[in-house]
Amino acid sequence: MVPDLSGSATPSEKRRQGAQLVLDAAVRVLVRDGLDGLSVRRVATEAKFSIGAVQHHFSTKEALLVAAAEHITAQFQTRATALTRQVLDQEGPIAAFEAFCQLLANSAPSHFADSQDTTASIIWLWYAAKSTQPGAVADAFTAGWSQTENYLTTTISELFPKVAAKQEAAHLLAVLDGLAIARSTEPVRMPLERAAALVRRHINYLQHLNDS
Numbered sequence: 001m002v003p004d005l006s007g008s009a010t011p012s013e014k015r016r017q018g019a020q021l022v023l024d025a026a027v028r029v030l031v032r033d034g035l036d037g038l039s040v041r042r043v044a045t046e047a048k049f050s051i052g053a054v055q056h057h058f059s060t061k062e063a064l065l066v067a068a069a070e071h072i073t074a075q076f077q078t079r080a081t082a083l084t085r086q087v088l089d090q091e092g093p094i095a096a097f098e099a100f101c102q103l104l105a106n107s108a109p110s111h112f113a114d115s116q117d118t119t120a121s122i123i124w125l126w127y128a129a130k131s132t133q134p135g136a137v138a139d140a141f142t143a144g145w146s147q148t149e150n151y152l153t154t155t156i157s158e159l160f161p162k163v164a165a166k167q168e169a170a171h172l173l174a175v176l177d178g179l180a181i182a183r184s185t186e187p188v189r190m191p192l193e194r195a196a197a198l199v200r201r202h203i204n205y206l207q208h209l210n211d212s
Helices: 011-037 040-047 051-057 061-091 093-104 119-130 136-159 165-185 192-211
Strands: none
Touching (some): 011 040, 011 051, 011 119, 040 051, 061 119, 093 136, 119 136, 119 165, 136 165, 136 192, 165 192
16 A cells, blocks of 8 residues: 555654655665665656655664664564464464564565565665674664664564573574575575574474473
Protein backbone atom coordinates (compact mmCIF):
# COMPACT_ATOMS: atom_id res chain seq x y z
CA MET A 1 0.00 0.00 0.00
CA VAL A 2 1.34 3.43 -0.95
CA PRO A 3 1.29 5.95 1.94
CA ASP A 4 -1.16 8.82 1.60
CA LEU A 5 0.93 11.95 1.08
CA SER A 6 -2.03 13.96 -0.15
CA GLY A 7 -3.80 16.73 1.68
CA SER A 8 -5.89 14.22 3.66
CA ALA A 9 -2.88 13.33 5.83
CA THR A 10 -1.96 15.47 8.82
CA PRO A 11 1.44 17.26 8.80
CA SER A 12 2.89 14.78 11.31
CA GLU A 13 1.63 11.83 9.26
CA LYS A 14 3.15 13.35 6.12
CA ARG A 15 6.52 13.69 7.86
CA ARG A 16 6.40 10.13 9.14
CA GLN A 17 5.33 8.72 5.79
CA GLY A 18 7.92 10.81 3.97
CA ALA A 19 10.66 9.54 6.27
CA GLN A 20 9.44 5.96 5.68
CA LEU A 21 9.71 6.37 1.91
CA VAL A 22 13.20 7.84 2.27
CA LEU A 23 14.34 4.94 4.45
CA ASP A 24 12.89 2.36 2.07
CA ALA A 25 14.80 4.07 -0.74
CA ALA A 26 18.02 4.16 1.33
CA VAL A 27 17.73 0.41 1.97
CA ARG A 28 17.30 -0.28 -1.75
CA VAL A 29 20.31 1.88 -2.60
CA LEU A 30 22.49 0.18 0.03
CA VAL A 31 21.54 -3.31 -1.16
CA ARG A 32 22.01 -2.43 -4.83
CA ASP A 33 24.93 0.02 -4.77
CA GLY A 34 26.69 -0.61 -1.46
CA LEU A 35 27.99 1.86 1.07
CA ASP A 36 30.03 3.79 -1.51
CA GLY A 37 26.86 4.30 -3.53
CA LEU A 38 24.82 5.68 -0.64
CA SER A 39 24.30 9.44 -0.85
CA VAL A 40 21.56 11.94 -0.17
CA ARG A 41 21.35 12.66 -3.90
CA ARG A 42 21.02 9.01 -4.92
CA VAL A 43 18.44 8.30 -2.22
CA ALA A 44 16.47 11.36 -3.35
CA THR A 45 16.47 10.03 -6.91
CA GLU A 46 15.44 6.57 -5.74
CA ALA A 47 12.60 7.95 -3.61
CA LYS A 48 11.58 10.47 -6.30
CA PHE A 49 12.02 13.27 -3.76
CA SER A 50 14.00 16.47 -3.96
CA ILE A 51 17.40 16.55 -2.27
CA GLY A 52 16.03 19.15 0.13
CA ALA A 53 13.14 16.86 1.08
CA VAL A 54 15.54 14.03 1.94
CA GLN A 55 17.81 16.39 3.89
CA HIS A 56 14.78 17.56 5.85
CA HIS A 57 14.68 14.06 7.37
CA PHE A 58 18.35 12.95 7.18
CA SER A 59 20.96 15.58 6.51
CA THR A 60 24.00 13.33 5.92
CA LYS A 61 25.03 9.96 4.54
CA GLU A 62 25.86 8.81 8.09
CA ALA A 63 22.41 9.80 9.33
CA LEU A 64 20.86 7.86 6.45
CA LEU A 65 22.93 4.78 7.25
CA VAL A 66 22.06 4.77 10.94
CA ALA A 67 18.39 5.37 10.22
CA ALA A 68 18.30 2.66 7.53
CA ALA A 69 19.88 0.17 9.93
CA GLU A 70 17.41 1.11 12.68
CA HIS A 71 14.57 0.82 10.15
CA ILE A 72 15.64 -2.70 9.15
CA THR A 73 16.18 -3.63 12.81
CA ALA A 74 12.64 -2.52 13.69
CA GLN A 75 11.27 -4.67 10.87
CA PHE A 76 13.38 -7.58 12.09
CA GLN A 77 12.08 -7.16 15.65
CA THR A 78 8.48 -7.21 14.39
CA ARG A 79 9.13 -10.41 12.44
CA ALA A 80 11.02 -11.96 15.35
CA THR A 81 8.23 -11.22 17.82
CA ALA A 82 5.58 -12.73 15.55
CA LEU A 83 7.68 -15.80 14.79
CA THR A 84 8.72 -16.56 18.36
CA ARG A 85 5.17 -16.14 19.66
CA GLN A 86 3.87 -18.50 17.00
CA VAL A 87 6.52 -21.14 17.72
CA LEU A 88 6.22 -20.68 21.50
CA ASP A 89 2.52 -21.50 21.36
CA GLN A 90 3.07 -24.53 19.13
CA GLU A 91 6.39 -26.02 20.25
CA GLY A 92 7.59 -24.41 23.48
CA PRO A 93 10.29 -21.98 24.65
CA ILE A 94 13.45 -23.72 23.38
CA ALA A 95 11.96 -24.07 19.90
CA ALA A 96 10.95 -20.40 20.03
CA PHE A 97 14.50 -19.43 20.97
CA GLU A 98 15.86 -21.47 18.09
CA ALA A 99 13.41 -19.75 15.74
CA PHE A 100 14.73 -16.37 16.85
CA CYS A 101 18.31 -17.52 16.27
CA GLN A 102 17.40 -18.86 12.83
CA LEU A 103 15.94 -15.50 11.91
CA LEU A 104 19.04 -13.68 13.14
CA ALA A 105 21.22 -16.03 11.08
CA ASN A 106 19.05 -15.43 8.01
CA SER A 107 18.03 -19.08 7.97
CA ALA A 108 14.38 -18.81 9.02
CA PRO A 109 11.96 -21.26 7.37
CA SER A 110 10.49 -20.06 4.10
CA HIS A 111 6.92 -20.72 5.24
CA PHE A 112 7.21 -17.77 7.66
CA ALA A 113 9.45 -15.32 5.82
CA ASP A 114 11.26 -15.03 2.52
CA SER A 115 14.27 -17.10 3.41
CA GLN A 116 16.17 -15.89 0.35
CA ASP A 117 15.86 -12.22 1.33
CA THR A 118 19.21 -11.20 2.77
CA THR A 119 18.38 -7.48 2.90
CA ALA A 120 18.76 -7.18 6.68
CA SER A 121 22.10 -8.99 6.66
CA ILE A 122 23.44 -6.77 3.87
CA ILE A 123 22.38 -3.57 5.65
CA TRP A 124 23.93 -4.74 8.93
CA LEU A 125 27.11 -5.67 7.06
CA TRP A 126 27.50 -2.16 5.63
CA TYR A 127 26.59 -0.76 9.03
CA ALA A 128 29.37 -2.82 10.61
CA ALA A 129 31.85 -1.69 7.96
CA LYS A 130 31.18 1.97 8.73
CA SER A 131 31.35 1.23 12.46
CA THR A 132 35.08 0.51 12.23
CA GLN A 133 35.58 4.28 12.49
CA PRO A 134 34.82 6.07 15.78
CA GLY A 135 31.73 8.23 15.78
CA ALA A 136 27.95 8.22 15.94
CA VAL A 137 27.58 5.24 13.61
CA ALA A 138 29.96 3.11 15.67
CA ASP A 139 28.22 4.12 18.90
CA ALA A 140 24.79 3.22 17.53
CA PHE A 141 26.07 -0.08 16.14
CA THR A 142 27.67 -1.06 19.45
CA ALA A 143 24.51 -0.18 21.38
CA GLY A 144 22.34 -2.28 19.07
CA TRP A 145 24.47 -5.40 19.22
CA SER A 146 24.97 -5.03 22.97
CA GLN A 147 21.19 -5.09 23.32
CA THR A 148 21.03 -8.27 21.23
CA GLU A 149 23.75 -9.95 23.28
CA ASN A 150 21.97 -8.98 26.50
CA TYR A 151 18.76 -10.53 25.18
CA LEU A 152 20.59 -13.74 24.32
CA THR A 153 22.24 -13.79 27.75
CA THR A 154 18.92 -13.41 29.54
CA THR A 155 17.19 -16.03 27.44
CA ILE A 156 20.01 -18.55 27.75
CA SER A 157 20.09 -18.09 31.52
CA GLU A 158 16.37 -18.86 31.65
CA LEU A 159 16.35 -21.82 29.26
CA PHE A 160 19.72 -23.35 30.17
CA PRO A 161 20.36 -22.31 33.80
CA LYS A 162 23.43 -24.52 34.28
CA VAL A 163 25.55 -22.92 31.53
CA ALA A 164 27.65 -19.73 31.70
CA ALA A 165 25.03 -17.56 30.05
CA LYS A 166 27.14 -14.48 29.34
CA GLN A 167 29.97 -16.46 27.76
CA GLU A 168 27.62 -18.66 25.74
CA ALA A 169 25.61 -15.65 24.55
CA ALA A 170 28.79 -14.06 23.16
CA HIS A 171 29.68 -17.37 21.48
CA LEU A 172 26.21 -17.78 20.01
CA LEU A 173 26.04 -14.23 18.71
CA ALA A 174 29.39 -14.66 16.97
CA VAL A 175 28.07 -17.82 15.31
CA LEU A 176 24.80 -16.21 14.21
CA ASP A 177 26.52 -13.07 12.96
CA GLY A 178 28.98 -15.15 10.95
CA LEU A 179 26.21 -17.23 9.43
CA ALA A 180 24.20 -14.13 8.48
CA ILE A 181 27.23 -12.66 6.73
CA ALA A 182 27.90 -15.93 4.90
CA ARG A 183 24.25 -16.17 3.84
CA SER A 184 24.42 -12.71 2.26
CA THR A 185 27.91 -12.92 0.72
CA GLU A 186 28.38 -16.63 -0.02
CA PRO A 187 24.92 -18.17 -0.56
CA VAL A 188 26.35 -21.07 -2.58
CA ARG A 189 28.70 -22.08 0.23
CA MET A 190 26.13 -21.31 2.92
CA PRO A 191 22.63 -22.17 1.66
CA LEU A 192 19.66 -21.87 3.97
CA GLU A 193 19.58 -25.56 4.86
CA ARG A 194 23.23 -25.64 5.93
CA ALA A 195 22.91 -22.47 8.02
CA ALA A 196 19.72 -23.75 9.66
CA ALA A 197 21.43 -27.04 10.55
CA LEU A 198 24.36 -25.19 12.14
CA VAL A 199 22.03 -23.06 14.25
CA ARG A 200 20.15 -26.16 15.36
CA ARG A 201 23.46 -27.85 16.23
CA HIS A 202 24.39 -24.92 18.46
CA ILE A 203 21.05 -25.02 20.29
CA ASN A 204 21.60 -28.74 20.83
CA TYR A 205 25.08 -27.95 22.12
CA LEU A 206 23.57 -25.58 24.72
CA GLN A 207 21.09 -28.26 25.73
CA HIS A 208 23.92 -30.77 26.08
CA LEU A 209 25.95 -28.38 28.24
CA ASN A 210 22.95 -27.80 30.44
CA ASP A 211 22.23 -31.50 30.84
CA SER A 212 25.84 -32.50 31.54
